[in-house]
Amino acid sequence: MSIRLGVPSKGRLMDKTFAWFAERGIEMRRTGSEREYAAEVAGADIDLRLLSAGEIPRELASGRIHLGVTGSDLVQERIPAWEQAVEVVAEMGFGHADLIVAVPTCWVDVSTLDDLDAVAAQFRQRHGYRLRIATKYHRLVRDFLREAGVADYRLVDSQGATEGTVAHGTAEAIADITSTGETLRANNLKILEDGLIHRSEATLFRARGAEWKAHERQALSEFFSRLGLD
Ligand SMILES: Nc1ncnc2c1ncn2[C@@H]1O[C@H](COP(=O)(O)OP(=O)(O)OP(=O)(O)O)[C@@H](O)[C@H]1O
Ligand SMILES: O=P(O)(O)OC[C@H]1O[C@H](OP(=O)(O)OP(=O)(O)O)[C@H](O)[C@@H]1O
Incomplete structure (x- = not known):
């Protein structure tokens, strides 16, 4: 059995992942149609x-x-105690986005988390x-606001168009990913001065819990040395 490597199946993340590996001499290519989600690595024992x-x-x-490539925000959000479950192998230098807390621009007295905390208490009253x-x-938002001492709020789930x-x-208020800031501006929202929760980047992770047979360890070490990672 070969090493199982998961990469994003579409869009910029997939294109840039393929390019990142190609720059390091690993050619990934799709083997079916656009919609088939089948691909292979040329000349390496990689599933x-x-x-x-x-x-x-x-x-x-x-x-x-x-192994898997995805945004660090998604790993930290979706895996409880993520550092015990996965290890960062490489930060890949693309897919940069900031997870931030933003409030309406018209809240002129609110520019920090302390201000938000004060407004939240008044809001409830x-x-x-x-x-x-x-x-x-x-x-990520709960942990961040707990650390910051902001208590009087509740999260509402938004799976898209959060702004x-x-x-x-x-x-x-919202907590979402931003890169150019255009969506925030278009929705009259401003980032709190100390409202940066996480700087996300596409990252190559290794699963700590995956079973590694002797020949898979060998294949991994060869793969990493081809990538210049050891
Ligand atoms: N505007 C953006 N600029 C840069 N990166 C972004 C932006 N929006 C989201 N991302 C990053 O892209 C990654 C994937 O985001 P998302 O969960 O939205 O995936 P998706 O496009 O819905 O893909 P899929 O449906 O396949 O999971 C995340 O790590 C996120 O940080
Ligand atoms: O700072 P900007 O460059 O404007 O980018 C930020 C937007 O990009 C992402 O949305 P995406 O297009 O992935 O869709 P989503 O609303 O489904 O998350 C994110 O959720 C923001 O809405």
Whole structure:
């Protein structure tokens, strides 16, 4: 059995992953049509799997894949105690995005987490319910706000178009990924000065829990030396 490597199945993350490996002499190529999600690595004993970027953390955590490429935000959000389950092999230098907390630009008195905490307490007194923060990053946001001492809020789940929730009246603030900042600007939102939760980057991870047979360890060490990683 060969090493099972999961990579993103579409879009920029897939293209840049293929390019990253190609620059290091590992040619990945699709073997079927666009929609077949089949691919192979030329000249290496690698079982290449095209997977949803969002599902790669689970595949790593379960050990169904030995190695996986995905955003560090997705691994940290989706794997409890992620450092025990996976190891960072390489930060790949693309897929940069910041997970941040943002509030309406018109909240002129709110520019830090302390301000948000104060506003959240007032909000609850005034409205009888907690200030709502829309996000799909529940674990990372909860941990971050706990550390920052922000308590009087509740998370509302948003799996997409999160910046729109404030205008739509389903949340007062958001925590989401941003890269150019255009979506935030278009939705009249501003990032809190100390509101950076995580700097995400496409990362190659190794599953600590995957079963490594002797010949797989050997194949891995050859693969890493071809990549210039040892
Ligand atoms: N605007 C952006 N700029 C750069 N990176 C981004 C941006 N939006 C999301 N990302 C990153 O891309 C990665 C994949 O994001 P997402 O979960 O949205 O995947 P997806 O496009 O829905 O793919 P899939 O459905 O296959 O899981 C995440 O690590 C995220 O940080
Ligand atoms: O800072 P910007 O360059 O404007 O990018 C930020 C946007 O990109 C992502 O959305 P994506 O297009 O992946 O869709 P989503 O709403 O489904 O998350 C993210 O959720 C933001 O909405």
